[in-house]
Amino acid sequence: MFDEPLPKHADVRKLASREASFVAKLDVTHLPRIDNIVLDGVQFVAIDLQFAIDDQRVKTIQGKINARLQVECQRCMEPVAIDVHSDVNLAIVWDEEQAKKLRRDCDPLIVGEDELVNLNEVVEDELLLSVPFVSYHDPADCKGTQNYESLDPSSADKPAVEEETTNPFSVLASLKSGK
Numbered sequence: 001m002f003d004e005p006l007p008k009h010a011d012v013r014k015l016a017s018r019e020a021s022f023v024a025k026l027d028v029t030h031l032p033r034i035d036n037i038v039l040d041g042v043q044f045v046a047i048d049l050q051f052a053i054d055d056q057r058v059k060t061i062q063g064k065i066n067a068r069l070q071v072e073c074q075r076c077m078e079p080v081a082i083d084v085h086s087d088v089n090l091a092i093v094w095d096e097e098q099a100k101k102l103r104r105d106c107d108p109l110i111v112g113e114d115e116l117v118n119l120n121e122v123v124e125d126e127l128l129l130s131v132p133f134v135s136y137h138d139p140a141d142c143k144g145t146q147n148y149e150s151l152d153p154s155s156a157d158k159p160a161v162e163e164e165t166t167n168p169f170s171v172l173a174s175l176k177s178g179k
């Protein structure tokens with residue numbers, strides 16, 4: 001059960017019918033898109049997924065994904081550990097039409113007839129949504145903060161604002177509100 005990849009060719013509707021569950025600790029090497037953004041070294045992603053059929057007869061995948069990942073601090077370029085958490089709340093649907101009719105609190109996973117799903121990719125998709133675009137140490141722990149301040153005292157009063165200005169969603173929000 002531990003350190004094994006999830007099924008790569010899963011019949012997710014069958015898993016839901018028999019209320020399967022997966023509790024696993026995956027090595028990030030099984031999740032190449034996550035592996036690409038973390039630093040070298042053994043790192044794990046904890047998975048707790050339950051398949052079920054809800055009271056509307058919709059087949060669902062629910063659970064949690066947790067990981068502590070080592071990435072590069074974008075201020076000092078030293079490793080920084082980030083905790084990433086994702087709540088999974090997926091409904092297995094046949095097509096876009098059915099997806100539109102879903103309750104708002106779940107996301108569609110569109111799976112055609114006889115289509116098999118790579119559960120590692122599902123986990124990656126969910127987890128990637130929760131990984132920040134850029135990561136930093138706390139200013140007090142970051143070697144870059146001290147260097148930054150001593151090299152450029154004029155901007156020492158605003159390093160903490162950096163994370164917000166580089167957030168693509170705040171840019172999007174300001175575009176929307178600025179019309």
Ligand SMILES: [Zn+2]
Pocket residue numbers: 073074075076077078080136137141142143144
């Ligand atoms: Zn740093």
